[in-house]
Amino acid sequence: MLWQRHNSSIPTNWPVIGAIAAVVFNVHRLLEYATDVLALTGGTFMLKGPWLAKMDMLLTSSPADIHYILSKNFRNYPKGDKFREIFDILGEGVSNIDGSIWKFHRRTLMHLLNHPSFLSLVKMIVWNKVEKGLLPVLDKFSTQGAEVDLQDIFQRFAFDIICESVFDYDAQSMSLDLPYIPCDKALSHAEEAIFCRHIMPEILWKLLRVLRIGSEKKLRDARKDIDQFVYKRIAEKEKDLCNMNYELKDEKFNFLTSLMREYSLLVYYLVAKNPIAEEKIREELVTQLNKEMGWKCNDLRAIELSNLVYLHGGLCEALRLYPAVPFQHNAPVQPDMLPSGYQVDRNTSLILCFYVMGRMESVWGKDCLKFKPERWFATGGGIEHQPSYKFHAFNAGPRTCLGKQMSFTQMKIVAATIIYHYHVELVKGHPILPSNSVILEIKNGLKVRLVPPNIPSSHVAFVILSVFTLGATDQTNISLALLVLLLSLQLSDSGVNSSTSLTSITSADTGV
Ligand code: HEM
Numbered sequence: 410m411l412w413q414r415h416n417s418s419i420p421t422n423w424p425v426i427g428a429i430a431a432v433v434f435n436v437h438r439l440l441e442y443a444t445d446v447l448a449l450t451g452g453t454f455m456l457k458g459p460w461l462a463k464m465d466m467l468l469t470s471s472p473a474d475i476h477y478i479l480s481k482n483f484r485n486y487p488k489g490d491k492f493r494e495i496f497d498i499l500g501e502g503v504s505n506i507d508g509s510i511w512k513f514h515r516r517t518l519m520h521l522l523n524h525p526s527f528l529s530l531v532k533m534i535v536w537n538k539v540e541k542g543l544l545p546v547l548d549k550f551s552t553q554g555a556e557v558d559l560q561d562i563f564q565r566f567a568f569d570i571i572c573e574s575v576f577d578y579d580a581q582s583m584s585l586d587l588p589y590i591p592c593d594k595a596l597s598h599a600e601e602a603i604f605c606r607h608i609m610p611e612i613l614w615k616l617l618r619v620l621r622i623g624s625e626k627k628l629r630d631a632r633k634d635i636d637q638f639v640y641k642r643i644a645e646k647e648k649d650l651c652n653m654n655y656e657l658k659d660e661k662f663n664f665l666t667s668l669m670r671e672y673s674l675l676v677y678y679l680v681a682k683n684p685i686a687e688e689k690i691r692e693e694l695v696t697q698l699n700k701e702m703g704w705k706c707n708d709l710r711a712i713e714l715s716n717l718v719y720l721h722g723g724l725c726e727a728l729r730l731y732p733a734v735p736f737q738h739n740a741p742v743q744p745d746m747l748p749s750g751y752q753v754d755r756n757t758s759l760i761l762c763f764y765v766m767g768r769m770e771s772v773w774g775k776d777c778l779k780f781k782p783e784r785w786f787a788t789g790g791g792i793e794h795q796p797s798y799k800f801h802a803f804n805a806g807p808r809t810c811l812g813k814q815m816s817f818t819q820m821k822i823v824a825a826t827i828i829y830h831y832h833v834e835l836v837k838g839h840p841i842l843p844s845n846s847v848i849l850e851i852k853n854g855l856k857v858r859l860v861p862p863n864i865p866s867s868h869v870a871f872v873i874l875s876v877f878t879l880g881a882t883d884q885t886n887i888s889l890a891l892l893v894l895l896l897s898l899q900l901s902d903s904g905v906n907s908s909t910s911l912t913s914i915t916s917a918d919t920g921v
Contacts (some may be wrong), residue, residue: 418449419446419449419450419454420432420446420456422455422456422457424460425459425460426459426460427456427457427458427459427460427462427464427465428456428457428458429458429459429464432456432608436608436845437842438842439608439845440735440764440765440843443468443470443736443762443764443765444762444764444765444768446468447468447469447470447762447765447769448765448769448770451471451749452469452470452471452474452749452769452771453467453468453469453470453471453474453747453749453751454467454468454469455467455468455751456468458610459610462610462611462612463610463611463756464610464611464758465756465757465758466757466758466759466760467747467751467753467757467758467759467760468760468762469747469749469751469759469760469761469762470761470762470763470765470766470769471747471748471749472766472772472798472799473747473748473749473798474747474748474749474751474761475761475766475798475801475805476797476798476805477747477748478739478747478759478761479761479797479801479804479805479806479808480797480798480805480806480807482745483806483807483808484742485741485742485743485745486739486740486741486742486759487507487508487739487740487742488504488505488506488507488738488739489507489739489740489742490740491738491740491758492505492738492739492740493505493506495603495606495607495738496603498599498603498628498632498635501514502514503515503518503811515811518811519811522811522812522815523811523814527574528814528815528818530574531570531574531815531818531819532818532819532822534570534573534574535570535818535819535822535823536710536822538566538569538570538573538583539822539823539826542566542569542583542584543562543566543583543823543826544826544830545585546562546583546585546587547562547827547830547831547859549585550858550859551831551858551859551860551861554858554860555858556836556856556857556858557856557857557858557859558854558855558856559674559677559833559854559855559856559857560674560850560851560854560855561587561854562583563674563823564593564596564597565582565583565587565590565593566583566823568580568582568590568592568593568596569581569582569583570819572642576642576643576645576646577646578642578645580593591634591638592634592635592637592638592639594634595630595631595632595634595635596631596635597846597850598627598628598630598631599627599628599631599632599635600846600847600848600850601624601627601844601845601846602624602625602627602628602631603628603846603847604845604846604847605623605624605845606624607738607847608845609624673724673727673728673731673733673820673824674851674855675727675730675731675849675851675855676723676724676726676727676820676824677824677827677833677855677857678835678841678855679723679726679727679730679780680723680828680833681833681834681835681857682780682835683780686719686723686780686782687828687832687833688863689719689782690719690720690723690782690824690828691828691829691862693717693718693719693720694709694712694717694720694825694828694829695829697712697713697716697717698711698712707829709822709825709826709829712825714817714818714821714822714825717821717825718786718790718791718792719782720782720821720824720825720828721782721785721792721817721821722782722783722784722785722786722792723780723782723824724817724820724821724824725782725784725785725792725795725800725802726780726781726782726784726785727780728767728800728802728803729767729773729800729802730767730768730778730780731764731767731843731849732763732764732767732801732802732849733802733848733849734763734802734804734847734848734849735762735763735764735843735847735849736760736761736762736763736764737760737761737763737804738758738759738760738761739758739759739761740755740757740758740759741753741754741755741757741759742755761801763801763802764849766799766801767800767801767802772799773799797809803816827859828862829862830859830862831859831860831861831862832859832860832861832862832863833857833858833859834857834858834859834860835855835856835857836856836857836858839853839856840852840853841855
């Protein structure tokens with residue numbers, strides 16, 4: 410089902426070596442292992458590292474603890490020096506700093522990221538990239554009946570979007586020949602290497618860093634590629650960026666990794682496994698299209714994205730089960746007692762396990778492992794807001810993600826396009842396993858085939874109804890009606906795979 414499940418037991422914290430043996434034994438499935446252990450221990454567990462390795466970690470998925478750390482007693486739980494050391498690639502970026510400088514950076518970024526013109530600009534860039542990059546590439550694979558790695562496609566797509574929206578630069582990684590882009594791959598390598606710093610004794614990864622070998626060499630090379638790329642773009646745009654009065658270069662990694670989280674890749678895995686949900690999402694799209702444009706049009710830009718409630722629920726489910734940031738790392742400034750009763754002090758690393766929390770029966774009920782977009786429906790229609798102590802995909806409290814609104818817009822545009830145009834078939838036998846990374850990725854990618862979807866019966870019914878209500882009562886008109894019906898079926902089929910079906914956007918549409 411959802412990743413592979415094994416039986417786990419509570420790890421033993423042995424004298425001298427701590428629980429390192431259990432970690433090494435389960436290194437290929439750490440997220441699943443943490444889920445099993447925390448289910449057995451009521452949501453909190455102190456994992457001891459080897460003696461003198463400074464690796465003791467308190468793992469928690471307890472909603473009360475997480476709410477306390479991120480919101481109620483936020484001041485006592487900054488990112489801290491250890492976080493900054495592990496994530497040194499983030500430099501002085503907003504995710505990596507605390508106190509008054511963090512407040513200043515956050516305020517500046519909030520203003521920029523939530524500015525209506527920036528939001529409309531990003532929306533326009535995304536639609537254009539969908540039309541000129543994503544659909545032609547997917548069409549090519551679909552027409553050839555070839556396998557495609559959706560993870561690779563989304564990383565490229567996201568990379569192009571951020572380059573265009575931040576640097577006004579088209580990286581063209583979504584060209585039909587899918588060129589090798591060093592900076593794009595470097596991001597994944599950096600995320601994996603940073604993960605290694607979490608599970609190795611500090612002294613070991615620091616030694617690797619000095620010797621420039623192993624995961625630290627990978628990180629060093631990745632950093633070089635990222636810096637080279639970003640500094641070149643900044644030099645090209647120096648004048649404009651100076652006007653922003655903001656050290657964009659400090660945000661380089663933060664920006665680039667935020668976008669990697671953006672397309673909730675695993676929603677396609679979940680949808681492929683749940684054909685009924687897939688059908689409902691497609692039906693919702695068709696209903697909204699019919700409402701906006703009548704049966705003649707399959708221009709998805711016409712849809713009001715906020716009306717896509719089923720799709721929104723599906724994306725939330727994907728983020729609940731597979732949060733892009735599967736865990737977070739904090740350290741208390743002052744000794745404290747958590748609601749779960751654990752004493753913590755400056756030397757305790759706190760690991761907030763968001764991945765585990767999304768799968769807890771006590772929080773999400775007996776069907777917690779089920780993909781159920783309906784879970785998010787409000788009784789009176791629309792989407793039910795879930796309190797931040799339950800749903801942490803976008804973090805919570807004063808450090809809540811600043812890109813949430815923008816991300817939903819982008820995720821909806823991309824998911825609506827793919828699900829409307831294709832039925833996603835998982836390649837049989839390709840394992841779907843999480844990689845060890847600070848941003849959730851799938852080891853070896855998400856291999857799928859894209860085939861034309863079934864046309865929802867409601868669409869066919871709508872076409873017949875439209876034609877008959879236009880007055881198709883005599884023999885000629887009935888023939889005409891049948892002709893229109895046949896044509897519309899064909900259009901749905903060919904239009905479905907045609908990138909030209911999306912109209913070009915005007916400046917009036919975007920307001921920019
Ligand atoms: C589905 C997409 C996204 C998800 C799931 C997500 C999730 C998160 C999470 C969990 C954090 C907290 C991480 C931490 O503190 O270590 C965070 C922080 C942040 N996110 Fe996002 N993010 C997404 C997209 C974006 C985008 C597109 C942007 C903007 C370009 C963005 C901007 C930020 C910023 C600036 C912070 C730092 C907030 C602070 O520390 O004050 N995010 N995001």
